[in-house]
Amino acid sequence: MPTTQRVRDPHVIIAGSGPPLVLAHGAGGSVAANFTGLIDALSTERTLIGADYPGSGGTPSDASALDLDVLADTLVATAVDAGFDRFPVLGLSLGSAVALTAALRHPDRVTGLILTVGFATADPQIRLVVDTWSTLAAVDRRALAGYLVSLASPAVLGELDDATGAIDATLADYPDGGTDQARLAASVDIAASLAAVSAPTLVVVAGQDRIVLPDSTRGLARQIPGATTVEYPDAGHIFTPAESVTWIADVAAHLRTHRL
Numbered sequence: 001m002p003t004t005q006r007v008r009d010p011h012v013i014i015a016g017s018g019p020p021l022v023l024a025h026g027a028g029g030s031v032a033a034n035f036t037g038l039i040d041a042l043s044t045e046r047t048l049i050g051a052d053y054p055g056s057g058g059t060p061s062d063a064s065a066l067d068l069d070v071l072a073d074t075l076v077a078t079a080v081d082a083g084f085d086r087f088p089v090l091g092l093s094l095g096s097a098v099a100l101t102a103a104l105r106h107p108d109r110v111t112g113l114i115l116t117v118g119f120a121t122a123d124p125q126i127r128l129v130v131d132t133w134s135t136l137a138a139v140d141r142r143a144l145a146g147y148l149v150s151l152a153s154p155a156v157l158g159e160l161d162d163a164t165g166a167i168d169a170t171l172a173d174y175p176d177g178g179t180d181q182a183r184l185a186a187s188v189d190i191a192a193s194l195a196a197v198s199a200p201t202l203v204v205v206a207g208q209d210r211i212v213l214p215d216s217t218r219g220l221a222r223q224i225p226g227a228t229t230v231e232y233p234d235a236g237h238i239f240t241p242a243e244s245v246t247w248i249a250d251v252a253a254h255l256r257t258h259r260l
Contacts, residue, residue, distance in 0.1 A: 002105045007065045007074040010051040011058030012082075016043025020087040021255070022079045023050035024071070024095030024102075026117075027185040028148070028178035030056040034092050037241070041248045046255075049087075051078040055177010063180045068188070072101035076109055088112035088199075088260040090251065093119075093212065093237065094185040096220070101190065103199050112260040113197070113224075114251055116204040117237050119216040120191040120223060129211050130186035137179040145171035153208040153236025194223040201226070202254040204247060207233035228254070 013023075013031045021042065025034040031050030039048045051074050055061035065071075075098060079087050088111050091099030096118025103110040119126065129151065136144035149166045150157070160166060175181075203221035205214050221229040230250050235243045254260075 002069070002073075004073045004077065005067075005070045006077055007051070007054055007059065007070060008062065009060065010074055010078065011056075012078050013039075013048070013050045013052075013057075014082055015039050015048045016046050018046045019260070020047045020049055020079060020082070020084040022075060022087050022089045023048060024075055024089060024091040024098040025050065025053065025056065026093035026095050027181035028175065029092070030175060032057060033173060034095075037244050038248050038251065042252065047082070047084070049079050049082050049084075051075055053177060053181055055180060056175040061177045061180075063177070066177070066180050066184045068097055068101045068184070068190070069105065071098045072105055076102050076106045080109070085109065086111050088114065088255060090114040090116070091118060092116045094181065094188070097185075097188045097190060100194070100197065103197055104190075104193050107198060110199050112199050112255070112258055113201040114204070114254055115201060115220060116247070117206050117209055117212055117217060118203065118220055119188065119212050120194055120220045121189045121216070122186045123213045123216040125213045125216075126211055127186050130182045133182050134179055141174065142167065142171055145174065151210045151236070152238065153206075153210070153234065153240075155208070155234055156236060156240060191223055194220070195225065197224045200254075200258040200260070201228070202250070203227050203229045204250065205229060205231045206235040206237060206239070207231060208235060209237045211237040
């Protein structure tokens, strides 16, 4: 077994009751920001557990702890501390790499995986996004917020008469550790380990993703033995409310199918 490493004093969210589902959020997000809709929908039948990465939610910033092994061990330890020995893990974007790392480091505990808009190796698109993200974060946070809004799907952008409100909301919600988390995402390279994943896995692909190339998410599925793929052709990296309803239904179906 690997030596367990943990984030110091992570902010933890535990909601609902029933069998566990552990949540790994994306770069620049948090458990609440990325999963509130899913938590609200599933908390009557599931216990939802998540730990904010350093610099998100209530977890203090600590760039040195933004490491896949540390984040994965913290997530597993959080679920164990909540009273669960075995559990499926749902990862979003960077969280998919965290979830996979948890499954590889703790195969005795992770019973299933749901990987949404994920990737095994940072592709040219995400590296270019993070380069621009890092530059703007250093000089103009409002410009960064506008840039992040511009990465939404065409369907979302087409409904914005004025992007000011979306930019204001993005700026207000931007976590202290968001840029360091993005840099971690741009460094991910775990493809060589994926053949060892044994947990039943669902991979969710967004066809209009402008942060992670859709083919990178499809490639992730191909590298995991027995993985199942679902595609949302019109979805971007962040789902609309209607897309989220479909996603939550697919998450629940995967958990039921494999009795997780």
